[in-house]
Amino acid sequence: xxxxxxxxxxxxxxxxxxxxxxxxxxxxxxxxxxxxxxxxxxxxxxxxxxxxxxxxxxxxxxxxxxxxxxxxxxxxxxxxxxxxxxxxxxxxxxxxxxxxxxxxxxxxxxxxxxxxxxxxxxxxxxxxxxxxxxxxxxxxxxxxxxxxxxxxxxxxxxxxxx
Numbered sequence: 001x002x003x004x005x006x007x008x009x010x011x012x013x014x015x016x017x018x019x020x021x022x023x024x025x026x027x028x029x030x031x032x033x034x035x036x037x038x039x040x041x042x043x044x045x046x047x048x049x050x051x052x053x054x055x056x057x058x059x060x061x062x063x064x065x066x067x068x069x070x071x072x073x074x075x076x077x078x079x080x081x082x083x084x085x086x087x088x089x090x091x092x093x094x095x096x097x098x099x100x101x102x103x104x105x106x107x108x109x110x111x112x113x114x115x116x117x118x119x120x121x122x123x124x125x126x127x128x129x130x131x132x133x134x135x136x137x138x139x140x141x142x143x144x145x146x147x148x149x150x151x152x153x154x155x156x157x158x159x160x161x162x
Contacts, residue, residue, distance in 0.1 A: 025050055025052055026050055026051050026052065026073045026074060026139075026143060027052055027054045027070070027072045027073045027074070028045055028051055028052065028053050028054060028072055028073065028074045028075075028076060028139075029053075029054060029055050029056075029057065029063065029066055029067060029070060029072040029074070029075045029076070029100075030042050030045070030053060030055075030056050030057070030076045031056070031057040031058075031059075031060075031062075031063040031066075031075065031076065031077045031078060031081065031086070031089070032058075032076075032078040032081075032105070033058050033059060033078065033080070033081050033082055034078075037078075037128065038056060040131070041076060041105060041131070041135070042056065044131070044132075044135055044136065045076070045135070045136075045139070048136055048139075051139070054070050054072055055070055055072075058081075058082070059081050059082040059083040059084065060081040060082070060083055060084025060085055060086060060088060060089035061083045061084045061089075062083075063075065063077060063081070063084075063086075063089045063093065064084065064089055064092040064093055064096060067093040067096055067097040067100055068096035068097060070097075071097045071099065071100065072097070072100050073099075073100065073101065073143070074100065074101045074102075074103060074139065074142065074143065075090075075093055075097075075100050075101070075102050075103070076103050076105050076139075077089060077090060077093075077102055077103070077104055077105070078104070078105060078106050079104060079106040079107075079108050079113065079117065080106065080107065080108065086104060086106065086117075087113075087116055087117060087120050088120075090102050090104075090117070090120040090121055090122060091120050091121065093121075094120070094121045101123045101142050101143065102120075102121055102122045102123060102124075103122065103123060103124040103125075103126065103138055103139060103142050103148075104117045104122050104124065104125045104126065105126050105128060105131060105135065106125075106126075106127065106128060107127070107128050107129075108127075109127045109129075109150070109152050109153060111153060114149065114153050118147070123141075123142035123146075123147055123148070124138040124139070124141060124142045124147065124148035124149070125148070125149050125150060125153065126138045126148070126149075126150045127150040127152045127153065129152065130150045130151055130152060134148075134150060134151065138150075
């Protein structure tokens with residue numbers, strides 16, 4: 001634990017925990033209702049040594065259930081999901097799998113939505129339009145305990161003040 005004041009421990013947020021990317025096998029759950037983009041995401045992540053896709057999910061309820069069962073290291077989550085939106089799914093995932101890090105990968109580029117995602121426990125927020133260039137960097141940042149925000153949302157105070 002770290003501390004802001006001597007003798008007062010603080011609890012480390014899940015997005016702050018770090019992985020050794022040289023040696024770790026990172027277990028990933030990918031959640032997106034649009035199959036072609038989910039397939040792109042899975043394919044992009046599988047190219048990185050040490051990343052293992054343990055499951056895919058179509059909707060928010062399935063995401064929560066799979067996270068509860070599998071306890072993945074990372075959940076890559078869309079916001080616009082059927083049955084349960086990604087923000088609410090993230091909150092529930094935080095409850096059933098508190099060690100799982102969350103990276104939002106979404107079409108939504110609204111600052112307020114990104115801020116809400118960070119409040120729900122996200123370590124990263126990537127706009128799908130930027131995914132080809134930023135997905136791996138965002139995953140690595142989150143796994144190293146840093147927050148990440150898509151270049152389309154940079155400079156809006158999202159990381160400094162989620």
